[in-house]
Amino acid sequence: MIESALRNIGRVAIFLLRLLRQTGVVFTEPRAVIHQIYNCGARSLVIIMLCGLFVGMVLGLQGFDLLQRFGSEDALGVAAALGLLKELGPVVTALLFAGRAGTALASEIGLMRATDQLTAMEMMAVDPLRKVIAPRFLGGIVAMPLLVAVFNVIGIFGAQLIGVQLMGVDTGAFWSQMQGAVELGDVNEGIVKSVCFGFACSLVAVYEGYHATPTAAGVGLATTRTVVISSVLTLLIDYILTAAFLGR
Amino acid sequence: MPDEDTPDRSRDAVVQVRGLHYRVDAREIFAGVDLEARRGRITAVMGPSGTGKTTLLRLITGQVAPDQGSVAVFGQEVAGLDTRGLYGLRRRMGMLFQNGALLTDLSVFENVAFPVREHARLPEPVLRQLVLTKLHAVGLRGAADLMPTQLSGGMARRVALARAIVMDPELLIYDEPFVGLDPVSMGVIVRLIRELNDALGITSIVVSHDVRELATISHHSYLLSGGKVVAEGTPAELAASPIAEVRQFMSGEADGPVPFHYPAGDYHAALLGKGQGRRP
Incomplete structure (x- = not known):
């Protein structure tokens, strides 16, 4: 059990090292990477914006209810902004990313494996890690922080929509308290988290797709594993990073 | 029918396989296979499905390494090459995949x-x-x-x-080029393989079990079965082979030395639910 787990970690580590050696593709084929940023990022925008709005609205409602009990509804802006920037934005985006972009990556790569396209590239002396995997991996890493930023903006708008427009929190207090209390460190925490999540989710997706059993069932399994492993990994990394940031 | 020995063609081997052993888990795929593909010739590798014909191509192209024996292409030992060397080798060869493997x-x-x-x-x-x-x-x-x-x-x-x-490429490898084609497409592919060989002098290895198509184009044929080369020679020599196993394959009889049934337990016992019906 432990032995097989260690072996798997070793396999992923070797795969990652081979992949990192191909990251020069950013310079040699920037168009391929940009295309993948579009593929992972722009194509996930609708779901990210929709979910960001709802999460923000729920935050507005719950936050208002909670803060009202202490008579400090004016702090709603701070609560919503910190909650989104530090925690909900990166985590929810990563979970959505795993479900939307991660599965698409894993099944696409898995199908390329199943239809011999990756082997054909190797036979043409073209490394599929450079041509196929590296641009997708890098595209995912770049796309994640961008998506998180969009998610946060829409989320704060949603919280404002409910808190200020519906529940009657003072507009000035909402924004000025937020401006006063949120520090650069809070924003940085969110950025660091989103980059780490992007790294983990993209790595899991391309690894699972690349190593999929070349059958219909194998590709299906790879997609499922991508979602499950990405989600668990995201929450685990989130805890570790949160602890690290608070420990400073 | 292409003749066996054309004097102006050099006789050096582009691909040389010696004493090849290869197993997947407990299953022995190759137990001492020797074969070679000479420059400018069309070499056919035939055999029933599941004899590891595609595996042989994977060994020749360096996708997997043999357990024992040697596979040399252009005089270089394939298993001993690093990625750079292997890619250098592959740039001199082309491969046609069974399903085409086009980038979709x-x-x-x-x-x-x-x-x-x-x-x-x-x-x-x-x-x-x-x-x-x-x-x-x-x-x-x-x-x-x-x-x-x-x-x-x-x-x-x-x-x-x-x-x-x-x-x-100097070497062109075809993996089951005739499978699943209608007669016209088949004829086109057969013609193309022949023309490429004649016009460009490309060395070709064709892996297939379509005996009749191969007979019209190949210079030299190998018949694989049970992990070994059971026969080799020109298509005419193979067709006239006295070995029962070869005759069964060449004429396409259902039963013979190559059994119709996959190894199984007693049929009646299996039907009556007494045995597993699988390997004894």
Whole structure:
């Protein structure tokens, strides 16, 4: 059990090292990477914006209810902004990313494996890690922080929509308290988290797709594993990073 | 029928396999296989399904390494090469996959242009000329702008063939080129393999179990069975072979030395639920 787990970690580590050696593709084929940023990022925008709005609205409602009990509804802006920037934005985006972009990556790569396209590239002396995997991996890493930023903006708008427009929190207090209390460190925490999540989710997706059993069932399994492993990994990394940031 | 020995062709072996042993888990795929493909010849590797014909190609192209024995291509030991050496070797060979293995997100034109774009910096007009020439050679110049999903099986294989020859390889490997083709497409592929060999002098290895098609094009044939070469020679020699196993394969009889049934337990016992019905 432990032995097989260690072996798997070793396999992923070797795969990652081979992949990192191909990251020069950013310079040699920037168009391929940009295309993948579009593929992972722009194509996930609708779901990210929709979910960001709802999460923000729920935050507005719950936050208002909670803060009202202490008579400090004016702090709603701070609560919503910190909650989104530090925690909900990166985590929810990563979970959505795993479900939307991660599965698409894993099944696409898995199908390329199943239809011999990756082997054909190797036979043409073209490394599929450079041509196929590296641009997708890098595209995912770049796309994640961008998506998180969009998610946060829409989320704060949603919280404002409910808190200020519906529940009657003072507009000035909402924004000025937020401006006063949120520090650069809070924003940085969110950025660091989103980059780490992007790294983990993209790595899991391309690894699972690349190593999929070349059958219909194998590709299906790879997609499922991508979602499950990405989600668990995201929450685990989130805890570790949160602890690290608070420990400073 | 191509003659066995043409004096002006050099007799050196492009691919040389000696004492090859290979097993997957407990299953022995090859137990001492010797074969060679000579320069400028079409060498056929035949055998019933499941004898590891495709595995042999994977060994020749360095996708897997043999457990024992040697596989040498262009005089270089394949298993001893690092990635760079292996890729250098592969640039001198082309491979036609059973299903074509075209890159599905690229058009027919871009598929054929793919290896050129990767390995050579050609000006766009020259590249265009080169790709269209190769597509014309397989009769699909008019399909240049189609996507792979719009092609029939036979067309996809011809595009894959154009892609395999676009870098002018010295060695061309065909994995089951006739499987699942209608008679016309089959005839086209047979003609193309022959023409490529005649016109460009490409050394070819064709793995297949279509005895009749192979007989019309191959110079030398090997018959694999049970992990060994059971017979070799010109198509005529194989057809006249006295070995029962060879005759069964060449004439396509259902039962013989190669059993119709996969090894199983007693039939009656299995039907009555007494045994497992599997291997005894």
